[in-house]
Amino acid sequence: MQFNPRYPELDARLYHQQMPLPLKGAKAGHFNQPLAEQLQWSAEEQSDWVAICSGQKTFPEFPPLAMVYAGHQFGQWAGQLGDGRGLLIAQIVDRQGQTIDLHLKGAGLTPYSRMGDGRAVLRSVIREYLAGHALNALGVCSSNAVGFTSSTQGVQREKLEPGAMLLRTADCHIRLGHFEWINQYQPDLLSSFTQKCIEWHYPECLTAEQPILAFATQVIQRTAIMIAKWQLVGFAHGVMNTDNLNITGSTLDFGPYGFMERFRPDWINNHSDYNGRYTYQNQPGIAHWNLWNWLNNLIPLATDPAEKEQFKADLAHSLEQFEPTFLEHYRIGLCQKMGLPQFHTDSFDCGMAFLKILQSEQLDYTQNFIRLQQQEYDAIKDDCLDRHQFETFLTQYEQIRTHQDTDQLNTDMLSANPIYILRNHMLQKAIELAEQDDFSEVDRLFQLLSQPYVKQTMLEKPEDLAPLPSDVPEIVVSCSS
Known part of the structure; x- marks a missing residue:
């Protein structure tokens, strides 16, 4: 090393x-x-x-x-x-x-x-x-x-x-949370600590007119992009405390996480989260709250009282970039998953209509994007109680794709829709075997998940491709680890 x-x-x-x-x-x-x-x-x-x-x-x-x-x-x-x-x-x-x-x-x-x-x-x-x-x-x-x-x-x-x-x-x-600790217990360290964070992780900000504001903006943008990517693959972190988010926008601290199966945006995947604070649908808002709290810990870096109010206003302005950054990356990603042109004015609304169907019909998130990609429209419709709702969506979907470069759109779908995600029941089987000193299922999942966008018929099992039957209790995961 x-x-x-x-x-x-x-x-x-x-x-x-x-x-x-x-x-x-x-x-x-x-x-x-x-x-x-x-x-x-x-x-x-x-x-x-x-x-x-x-x-x-x-x-x-x-x-x-x-x-x-x-x-x-x-x-x-x-x-x-x-x-x-x-x-x-x-x-x-x-x-x-x-x-x-x-x-x-x-x-x-x-x-x-x-x-x-x-x-x-x-x-x-x-x-x-x-x-x-x-x-x-x-x-x-x-x-x-x-x-x-x-x-x-x-x-x-x-x-x-x-x-x-x-x-x-x-x-x-x-x-x-490092910044929270410093401000609460050792405030004299804030300036030197922030300087090191910039030098190590955002050196391009050192030459900015206001390096701290440039640093804050970068952290906000990277976090927004990370959350957008979570939402697109259906990942719910489960414990988005301020000590579980880092400054580089990379996912950290896996506890009672879960990958979305039947599309329920209010799904509480962490059974220690009694009030549903950290549900899938709340993740963008919680990230914004965490960043707002973090920015408050940067305010003391304005040592000149005359400049403090302006610095606070500048920090608040930097946070305003979170929502558009998140929405832009989510919109582009959803269009790719749907095989819809990003520039079309109705593409995003069409994507949201598809999500509404997945939610109301309690369909599997990952599996049904694959079905859409493979144009298995009848298979999706057959799983819908409200067939008219799906037919209305499909009419709009096909109209938007008319006269488009569908080969390119279909290629986008292949790279945006994983065949395999880490479902909780897959994990549970691997854990049960590992507790008996059999790590073969851990190894199989490791290999399978190494190429989630590639069909692997020799490795996959039927249970990798769908949620448990609706009459089977879901795997309960809490903060205990």
Whole structure:
């Protein structure tokens, strides 16, 4: 590996250095070799992956550390948080010259563990491992993972479960909550910390007339694009607290997430979210709220009282770019999924009419975009109780596509509509087998989800392509991990 240890350059109040505490009886789970090669792992490092991914081996070039941050959880100020069970064990340079964090999850107690035990269970580790892999393959910026390990050590949750560790990778683990912690507890660090964030992640902003405003605008735009991509693939994060969003607009912290199956925009995929704050349909609004809160933490950077009000107004103006950025990327993406020309004035409304049908008829989100792509119109109509509603939509849909370059539109659909998503029942089967030391289903899903837009008849199973029958209870997922 090529190390670039830059986070330890920050003030020591922002982290706590400590070694990971390995689990007893660590054993191989799954290894992401293509990612390891992208990260320039040597053959020796790849052969030692179990030791690295289980906390048994660390690197003298980077003393492991736990970050401290704060956050709003479910809309309420939660005070000091931090890496309560994870350690940043390295920062390395990948083949593209980008610095990537290696973060070991489940590494033991830290000063920020609060009431936790510092551990992760196999169930949640597999969920995060496959989710990051799936989103990256779908073209959505996300953390990923080099691999995970299981163990013979039990960890108590609702029941005793196998302990596990995950070596997560991300372009950035600096969260919106870092700024909240600094403002609340160490405000003297705000200026230098923000400067480093710009240098490391937005160096192009350094030459802007107002670097901080340029930085804020970039964070807002990248977050808006990430949320638009979530919506387009039907991904619901489930826990969009301010400590779970980072400053580079890449998906972080997979807990009780879910990929939309039957199209229910108000679906509560996190059963700890009693009020439905983090439903699929609320994600754009919650991201806007989180960014508004984050911008308030930048206001103290205006040190001249005479300039403070103007700076606040400029920050507010930068947030105004969130909605148009989100809508533009969502509109373009929806037109691509529908095979409709982006310039046509009725294309977006036609796309929304199709979503309305999916919602009212409770049809599968992913499967029915594929049916539309393959022009299986009768199959969709046969699943509709209100056949007239679908016929009205189809008339408009075909009219818009008349006299268009349908070959190009159909090509757009192929690249915008995945055949495979990570359905909860697929995950559950892989988890149940893994808890019996059988990781074959994890490996099958890893391979299947590596190419979600390509039909893979030798790998797929019928249950990969559809939701569970409506009379079968859905898989319940909560914040317990």
